[in-house]
Amino acid sequence: xxxxxxxxxxxxxxxxxxxxxxxxxxxxxxxxxxxxxxxxxxxxxxxxxxxxxxxxxxxxxxxxxxxxxxxxxxxxxxxxxxxxxxxxxxxxxxxxxx
Amino acid sequence: xxxxxxxxxxxxxxxxxxxxxxxxxxxxxxxxxxxxxxxxxxxxxxxxxxxxxxxxxxxxxxxxxxxxxxxxxxxxxxxxxxxxxxxxxxxxxxxxxxxxxxxxxxxxxxxxxxxxxxxxxxxxxxxxxxxxxxxxxxxxxxxxxxxxxxxxxxxxxxxxxxxxxxxxxxxxxxxxxxxxxxxxxxxxxxxxxxxxxxxxxxxxxxxxxxxxxxxxxxxxxxxxxxxxxxxxxxxxxxxxxxxxxxxxxxxxxxxxxxxxxxxxxxxxxxxxxxxxxxxxxxxxxxxxxxxxxxxxxxxxxxxxxxxxxxxxxxxxxxxxxxxxxxxxxxxxxxxxxxxxxxxxxxxxxxxxxxxxxxxxxxxxxxxxxxxxxxxxxxxxxxxxxxxxxxxxxxxxxxxxxxxxxxxxxxxxxxxxxxxxxxxxxxxxxxxxxxxxxxxxxxxxxxxxxxxxxxxxxxxxxxxx
Numbered sequence: 159x160x161x162x163x164x165x166x167x168x169x170x171x172x173x174x175x176x177x178x179x180x181x182x183x184x185x186x187x188x189x190x191x192x193x194x195x196x197x198x199x200x201x202x203x204x205x206x207x208x209x210x211x212x213x214x215x216x217x218x219x220x221x222x223x224x225x226x227x228x229x230x231x232x233x234x235x236x237x238x239x240x241x242x243x244x245x246x247x248x249x250x251x252x253x254x255x256x
Numbered sequence: 257x258x259x260x261x262x263x264x265x266x267x268x269x270x271x272x273x274x275x276x277x278x279x280x281x282x283x284x285x286x287x288x289x290x291x292x293x294x295x296x297x298x299x300x301x302x303x304x305x306x307x308x309x310x311x312x313x314x315x316x317x318x319x320x321x322x323x324x325x326x327x328x329x330x331x332x333x334x335x336x337x338x339x340x341x342x343x344x345x346x347x348x349x350x351x352x353x354x355x356x357x358x359x360x361x362x363x364x365x366x367x368x369x370x371x372x373x374x375x376x377x378x379x380x381x382x383x384x385x386x387x388x389x390x391x392x393x394x395x396x397x398x399x400x401x402x403x404x405x406x407x408x409x410x411x412x413x414x415x416x417x418x419x420x421x422x423x424x425x426x427x428x429x430x431x432x433x434x435x436x437x438x439x440x441x442x443x444x445x446x447x448x449x450x451x452x453x454x455x456x457x458x459x460x461x462x463x464x465x466x467x468x469x470x471x472x473x474x475x476x477x478x479x480x481x482x483x484x485x486x487x488x489x490x491x492x493x494x495x496x497x498x499x500x501x502x503x504x505x506x507x508x509x510x511x512x513x514x515x516x517x518x519x520x521x522x523x524x525x526x527x528x529x530x531x532x533x534x535x536x537x538x539x540x541x542x543x544x545x546x547x548x549x550x551x552x553x554x555x556x557x558x559x560x561x562x563x564x565x566x567x568x569x570x571x572x573x574x575x576x577x578x579x580x581x582x583x584x585x586x587x588x589x590x591x592x593x594x595x596x597x598x599x600x601x602x603x604x605x606x607x608x609x610x611x612x613x614x615x616x617x618x619x620x621x622x623x624x625x626x627x628x629x630x631x632x633x634x635x636x637x638x639x640x641x642x643x644x645x646x647x648x649x650x651x652x653x654x655x656x657x658x659x660x661x662x663x664x665x666x667x668x669x670x671x672x673x674x675x676x677x678x679x680x681x682x683x684x685x686x687x688x689x690x691x692x693x694x695x696x697x698x699x700x701x702x703x704x705x706x707x708x709x710x711x712x713x714x715x716x717x718x719x720x
Contacts, residue, residue: 166376166492169495170483170495170499173269173496174503176273177273177504178503178507180277181504183277184276184280185282187621188281189608190343190604190608191279191605192279193472193475193504194342194343194346196276196475196479198292199292199296199497199500200482200500202299202482202497203494205299206488206494209489210361211316212316213364216311217363220364221312223356224315224357226319227360230323230352232319232324233327233330234350236324236331237330237334239292239293240327240331244331248609248612249612250612250617
């Protein structure tokens with residue numbers, strides 16, 4: 159797949175519109191979990207971090223930077239998804255318990 | 257092989273969209289989180305396939321291991337009251353990662369700058385590092401304010417906006433120079449340094465009460481920096497995920513701004529909450545205060561109660577005591593609801609999470625627009641740790657700094673009770689007329705302790 163500015167912008171604009179539409183419908187009840195979930199999703203930069211660290215000609219600088227970056231985003235991924243799940247689990251209906 | 261990776265990325269992007277879609281309701285929210293997890297796993301798998309044969313695998317594995325080991329306890333131990341700080345911290349981590357990857361990209365591609373760092377790639381790279389670094393330090397500042405390590409009140413100095421503007425123009429100038437002549441490597445560290453400083457300067461003039469908006473904006477920036485990384489790497493999945501995060505932050509910050517009747521620029525550059533402290537000094541006015549026994553007997557004889565929680569509830573960790581009060585009143589047949597203002601707490605939706613943690617059913621948590629019509633019929637409005645969002649001045653006093661801000665119409669309830677530690681004004685430093693009304697009883701004390709006293713006073717017997 160070739161990537162140039164115009165395809166990139168195309169994807170960006172469409173994704174933004176989808177994002178705006180979908181997120182507008184999220185109940186205000188769940189705005190905190192929403193934020194931690196999108197935060198975990200934006201840790202997608204893990205892909206970039208892995209690609210840059212795994213290059214054959216990676217310099218020590220990029221290895222170190224990549225290492226820190228992967229550590230930081232994996233922390234985000236793990237804690238972000240887990241804490242979001244912990245939060246949404248707490249939202250219960252009246253008759254749900256006992 | 258590359259095609260396979262692309263298909264994996266498409267599935268992953270679709271799962272992220274579904275994940276956010278399912279988050280629209282508590283009933284499907286867990287499914288949403290699960291979809292997001294699968295999407296992320298696929299994305300990581302895709303990255304490994306794409307990078308094959310992988311060099312420096314030991315570095316990557318070690319980093320993933322450390323991240324996991326650090327991440328799990330953060331998620332499981334973190335008390336719900338500290339969620340705003342954790343969110344700020346994770347914005348910082350995500351932004352730092354984007355900035356560092358951008359830096360590594362720059363130095364890696366720089367020798368062949370002519371072909372690899374031309375035009376829009378370089379622009380995107382500059383954007384990625386600028387947003388990444390400034391969100392990193394900005395989020396750390398926000399976290400410091402939320403954790404109360406840093407002063408909550410705005411830190412201001414002369415010509416602040418002018419200084420910030422000049423700094424920003426210098427950074428912009430350096431970025432343009434780098435875009436045109438990417439071989440000028442010496443400029444890059446200066447650019448990165450300026451971005452870091454700029455992040456600090458951007459957040460310190462913003463007061464503690466504006467943190468919900470700030471966190472949302474930083475959320476947006478972190479997403480956009482991931483998005484810019486997508487443009488640098490030519491990776492659509494990063495563009496999509498970053499755009500989703502960016503639009504989420506944007507929507508939340510718009511909601512927060514609307515809920516305070518303020519504009520973006522006012523939140524970012526207005527240094528709210530320091531000008532007003534001088535006007536808060538008015539003449540001494542009389543207030544009526546009451547003891548826990550009196551409060552308990554009023555609640556006991558009420559038939560409908562609306563509880564208005566605010567940040568003070570989070571500080572006092574009073575949510576579980578409030579749950580006891582809720583249970584007790586419900587058993588007596590008293591109707592109890594919670595009125596949630598959009599900016600109550602220190603991040604969007606903060607109160608809902610705290611009350612849900614205390615097992616209060618979410619259908620009792622009512623948004624401002626829905627509940628405001630119910631206050632005139634409500635016997636008792638119990639305000640716990642909320643202040644500015646109940647101030648009737650926002651409706652009536654054109655001269656008040658919070659005029660026009662949508663508020664909870666607490667003053668329309670038959671009786672108002674306010675649990676508050678003292679008569680000190682809130683973050684905005686504005687005196688609240690609500691406290692001086694004839695039907696208002698002030699309950700002075702720590703929210704948790706006072707609610708516990710009330711519960712103790714309410715006889716344990718259950719009305720038949």
